[in-house]
Amino acid sequence: MKSLGRYILDRVFQMLPILFFISVVTFVLLYIAPGHPLAYYLDPSLSPEELSARSEALGLNQPLYIQYFKWVGGLFRGNLGWSILRGRPVEEVIMERIPATLLLMGTSLIISVSVGVLLAVISAIRPYSLLDSFLTFLTFAGLSVPGFFLGILAIYIFSGRLEWFPVGGMSTAGQDFSFFDLLRHLFLPSSVLSFINICGFFRYTRSGLLEVMDEDFITTARAKGLSETAVVVRHGLRNALAPTVTLLGIALPSLIGGASVIEVVFSWPGVGTLMVTALYQRDFPVLMGCMLITTFFTLVGGLLADIVYALLDPRVNIGG
């Protein structure tokens, strides 16, 4: 039996080929995508020679594999590249967007996990009751409606009609920073994101719980004289959390990578918005940086989920 530390180390080494593979694929995809990184610069006054000189200076005229190895070489020296459009290091561009994304995604993730699991427990205590049917229907509807639509709907109702909340952004223009102002801006996008995620967490946890509630040890727990709430929470939930943990592992990269659609709809200045604009601008180094970070955290999320499985269920022996 290997130790936990050894297991984590092994998994980290397994990540390297995956990271390499995904970075190659992304690099090639961006290269063959229509539109040249300098297209955004296109200034009628620039002569072809001048353009070519710029291209040369940025290293865009070199063969693809040279460009890739230069980029990888940069990674080992701790830099993610140079933003073509912004003229600044990519890591700097991304870092300044991370706080906004972390705030939005962290808030919604905490709300959605706690509310989603809580509602699932309430549903499982009285399965197929009126409340359970209502929640099941509502969350199904929530998962079926696209996020951008919910976002726009929320803006229309709460900002446009009722004027309770700002339409977008993180702060009111021309105003000094205030915590209350930030909360007002955070409310709508985090509510929409939370609602969407609650639906997912609710449905996965509920179906996991209902499956576990048919197990023999649940009958044993009831035969002891435990209340139904204690049976569900103490004996059901811990056995039913595996799908929830998987979902959490998948959600982890979004803490850094953001949710592009919702961020764009609410003009939230986070990493998600950065990715979308970088794509429009063909600012490939920025995109590569974002992709690399997201991929990395996706892998970390999977690893963390595996570790949590083992903590929840002693039968899972992750060393073995």
Place this chain on the structure above:
Amino acid sequence: MDRVLLAVEDLKTHFFYDDVTIRAVDGVSFNLREGETIGIVGESGCGKTITGMSILQLVPMPGKVIGGKILLRLVDERVIDIAELEPRGREVRKIRGKEISMIFQEPMTSLNPVYTIGNQIIEGIRLHNKISKVHAREMAISLLSEVGIPKAEEIIDMYSFQLSGGMRQRAMIAMALSCNPRLLIADEPTTAIDVTIQAQILELLKEIQEKRKMSMILITHNLGIVAEMVDDIIVMYLGRAVEQGNVIDVYDNPLHPYTKALMRSIPRLGDRQRRRLPVIKGSIPDPHSNLKGCMFQPRCDKAIKSLCDTEEPSLIEAEEGHYVRCFLYGKKEVDFYGP
């Protein structure tokens, strides 16, 4: 004479599905005296497990106890009707695990895999007794020793998947005994266990019962077990008791054609070799079929035409204390013995 601890009168537990109602238990009555054991036997699906679960109001959805009485005499002489209690209510939860405990067929799946054995025993102890964790743990260790688990101080911190089948069932028994119940319902306690260990578990149950003066309901399909373990026996078929009485009477002189057929189909030592074991012809009818008359009539070789297939027999006292639900023994109704 010992007094009646539990009196079940005309118990009816039905399952309500969208298209059909299944009468899993349909009129079962018996009296269980203090310190005695009653055996409920029958094929799979005859309602014996549901009878046991009904006594604790543990019938799974969409089943429900819809009729009859389950009268339990409490320590303070009060008599309480469990059939009237709300399945999720506080009153019945105070009975579960404290007055009446239950152990199940599959010790592997009946223990929660994510908690240690000790954790699960202590949970039950502390639910019904206001004592400290340390004290409860000591009690759990002595319970585990009592049921014959060696090195109880170590086993208590193990998970069910780390134990053998026999050890798991011993742990289940320890858990069931943790609050000194006056009645233990054992639902096929040895069916899922190695044959070599079965006898040990039964011996243990018998020993504990005598030591603790506990009553027991033993649910099984194994007639061999019943003969050694029980005082009274109920033979069930499709939710009904077809024959019941003192175990010696029923074994020496089985009355119902179903009981007779069951007895014939037990292999015996000393039987002439190569004898074909008699089987009961046909199989249990589909619960959806609308069977009229006696439930056993389609499989019965003594069925009386235009009587058994039209009218349902009621339980009659054929001999003293020996009841049978069959027209071969007359038609008169009896007032079943009350508590």
